[in-house]
Amino acid sequence: MRVKTTIALAVCLLFSSCFLSRGHQNLPLAAEAYASLRPGESTAIDATEVLGAPSEVVELGNGSAWRYEYAQVKRTGLFLLVFGFLNEDTQSDRIWLFFDADGTLVNAAATFEAERAEWESPWSGDE
Amino acid sequence: MSAHVRTIVVALAAAWSSGCVQFTWTNAHRGRPLGAERVEWALDARPDLTTALAELGAPHVVRRVEGPDDSDLGTELLWVWRRAEGFNLSGSVPFDNGGSASVQFGQSNTDFEGLRLAFDANGLFVRGTSGVVAREEPGLDLPL
Numbered sequence: 001m002r003v004k005t006t007i008a009l010a011v012c013l014l015f016s017s018c019f020l021s022r023g024h025q026n027l028p029l030a031a032e033a034y035a036s037l038r039p040g041e042s043t044a045i046d047a048t049e050v051l052g053a054p055s056e057v058v059e060l061g062n063g064s065a066w067r068y069e070y071a072q073v074k075r076t077g078l079f080l081l082v083f084g085f086l087n088e089d090t091q092s093d094r095i096w097l098f099f100d101a102d103g104t105l106v107n108a109a110a111t112f113e114a115e116r117a118e119w120e121s122p123w124s125g126d127e
Numbered sequence: 128m129s130a131h132v133r134t135i136v137v138a139l140a141a142a143w144s145s146g147c148v149q150f151t152w153t154n155a156h157r158g159r160p161l162g163a164e165r166v167e168w169a170l171d172a173r174p175d176l177t178t179a180l181a182e183l184g185a186p187h188v189v190r191r192v193e194g195p196d197d198s199d200l201g202t203e204l205l206w207v208w209r210r211a212e213g214f215n216l217s218g219s220v221p222f223d224n225g226g227s228a229s230v231q232f233g234q235s236n237t238d239f240e241g242l243r244l245a246f247d248a249n250g251l252f253v254r255g256t257s258g259v260v261a262r263e264e265p266g267l268d269l270p271l
Contacts (some may be wrong), residue, residue: 017259058191088156108174109184116159120154123154
């Protein structure tokens with residue numbers, strides 16, 4: 001009985017500092033809103049109506065590029081006395097819209113990976 | 128237990144209980160690698176801007192490429208990803224009035240890997256490179 005109690009206390013002590021956390025940057029992007037934009041037809045005004053204000057505007061020589069981004073980070077931590085083991089996985093949804101000098105959408109690209117962020121053990125390897 | 132071992136254990140316990148010393152192993156992932164096949168395709172096929180966006184998805188960084196006389200040479204796209212792991216030792220000493228001093232020793236790869244493609248003003252492929260991308264490069268300093 002005494003041994004079991006000792007083991008239980010030791011386990012509680014060792015694993016008392018585990019955590020899982022999740023962080024976000026910006027609001028999630030709507031894939032449907034992105035899909036409603038048509039190169040050659042949609043304008044910068046259309047983009048702001050369905051996606052809101054961009055996170056970044058890059059001035060290009062013959063137009064501009066707008067970035068929309070939502071990022072999610074999942075962290076796993078385990079602290080054993082003075083030793084800490086941390087894992088952090090950051091993934092993002094990104095949309096880039098390229099407009100010509102008249103504000104007409106000429107190119108667009110989207111990548112949706114934020115939901116693929118995972119809580120993994122600190123010693124997990126690459127995929 | 129020898130005297131030396133006892134001393135080490137007590138010192139570690141004291142440092143830990145006061146939060147002064149922390150050894151940390153960190154494994155950090157950011158972004159998904161494009162994959163060797165897609166990188167090789169981008170460098171060999173020399174796609175135009177529209178095709179590159181369609182095949183590779185949204186880049187992380189878009190920037191204007193300027194000539195020496197501030198003329199517009201085109202657009203550069205950068206896709207990045209990172210798999211960093213490393214060991215870190217940090218120590219801190221508390222002072223009066225809530226202040227503290229800390230020092231960190233670490234060994235980890237904090238640079239990114241990436242694919243960089245440049246296009247002229249008409250969206251035609253100019254050049255492409257892949258490999259290490261310095262963490263200090265503008266556009267890679269997301270707060271997360």
